[in-house]
Amino acid sequence: DGGITQSPKYLFRKEGQNVTLSCEQNLNHDAMYWYRQDPGQGLRLIYYSQIVNDFQKGDIAEGYSVSREKKESFPLTVTSAQKNPTAFYLCASRGTGEAFFGQGTRLTVV
Amino acid sequence: DQQVKQNSPSLSVQEGRISILNCDYTNSMFDYFLWYKKYPAEGPTFLISISSIKDKNEDGRFTVFLNKSAKHLSLHIVPSQPGDSAVYFCAGGTSGSRLTFGEGTQLTVNP
Numbered sequence: 001d002g003g004i005t006q007s008p009k010y011l012f013r014k015e016g017q018n019v020t021l022s023c024e025q026n027l028n029h030d031a032m033y034w035y036r037q038d039p040g041q042g043l044r045l046i047y048y049s050q051i052v053n054d055f056q057k058g059d060i061a062e063g064y065s066v067s068r069e070k071k072e073s074f075p076l077t078v079t080s081a082q083k084n085p086t087a088f089y090l091c092a093s094r095g096t097g098e099a100f101f102g103q104g105t106r107l108t109v110v
Numbered sequence: 111d112q113q114v115k116q117n118s119p120s121l122s123v124q125e126g127r128i129s130i131l132n133c134d135y136t137n138s139m140f141d142y143f144l145w146y147k148k149y150p151a152e153g154p155t156f157l158i159s160i161s162s163i164k165d166k167n168e169d170g171r172f173t174v175f176l177n178k179s180a181k182h183l184s185l186h187i188v189p190s191q192p193g194d195s196a197v198y199f200c201a202g203g204t205s206g207s208r209l210t211f212g213e214g215t216q217l218t219v220n221p
Contacts, residue, residue, distance in 0.1 A: 006153075033208065040119075042199065042213035043154075050207075058208070090153055096205050098144055101153035 003027070006091050006102035013078070013085070013109050021076045021105045023091035032074035033092040033099065036060060043090065049074055078107060085109050113137045114202050116212035124220055129187040131215050133200035136181060140202035144209065145174060145185045148197045157198075158185070190219045 004025040013019045025032065031050045035043040045058030049068040063082025068074055074093075078085045086109045092099040115134045123129045135143075141162040146154035160167040160174045160183065167174050173186045187194055195218050203209040 031207075035211070042116075043211040045208060045210070048208050088151070092153075094209070098156040098159055099201075099209055100156070101146075103153045104151065106151065 004091060004093050004100050004102045006089075006105050009103065009105060011105055011107045013107060015109055016080045018077055018079050019107065021078070021089055021091075021107070023074045023076065023102060024072055025074075025093040025100075026072060027093055027095070027100060028071070029093035029095045029100075030071070031094045031099075032068070033094070034058070034064070034066065034074070034076045035090040035092065037088045037090060037104075046076065046089075113140075113210045114200060114212040116198075116200060116215050118215050119213070120216040120218070122218045122220060123190050125192055126189045129185075129190045129194065129217055129219065131185040131187075131198050131200075131217065133183045133185075133212055134181060135183070135202045135210075137202065137210070138181070139204060140210075141204050142202070143174070143176060143183050144201045145172075146199045146201065146211075147194075148199060148214070154199060187217075190217075192219045192221050195219050 007022045033048040034046040044060050047066040049055035065077045089105045091102045144159040145157040148154040158169050158172045158174050160176050176183045197214045199211050199214045201209040201211045
């Protein structure tokens with residue numbers, strides 16, 4: 001089945017540790033995105049990539065890093081520099097129409 | 111700079127009645143608008159979209175209206191059903207570019 005897959009669904013991290021969230025798509029989409037959702041808030045763009053080997057900062061990129069070595073994959077690393085990393089993270093991909101979202105990863109810092 | 115705004119955080123309607131969700135945008139470069147539905151702890155699912163060359167798009171119970179001069183779009187759900195209860199996000203952008211989302215509106219449809 002075509003789609004976009006995020007893993008893991010739940011992730012716990014100790015303060016001071018980096019953690020990487022996985023996002024894979026088999027929709028052959030060029031563009032991929034990472035959003036963050038906090039309780040009662042909308043979707044805020046962290047990073048996006050419109051083509052392999054290229055990516056741009058979104059509105060809240062500080063403390064995050066990404067790579068886009070393959071068209072299918074767009075992993076997000078939450079670094080220890082991110083001051084408030086506990087949130088729900090959503091990955092999406094897009095061709096020319098609507099964006100398709102994964103099921104999200106709930107990251108909790110303990 | 112909040113380029114897409116949904117000013118109503120919540121909306122409550124009776125089953126069978128019309129639900130109207132509103133969205134305003136400021137970026138005149140946007141030529142493509144979308145509505146998504148989201149349940150807790152899940153990813154948003156696409157509902158309906160509209161291109162700026164149209165002022166209305168309909169898909170079953172869902173209709174989106176676009177007023178470019180007012181930079182305003184709305185989603186109408188008729189008739190509303192309890193299963194429609196969710197958070198609804200509007201988004202705007204250009205073809206192939208990043209999408210900017212509003213803050214969302216929690217719709218509750220009461221039986």
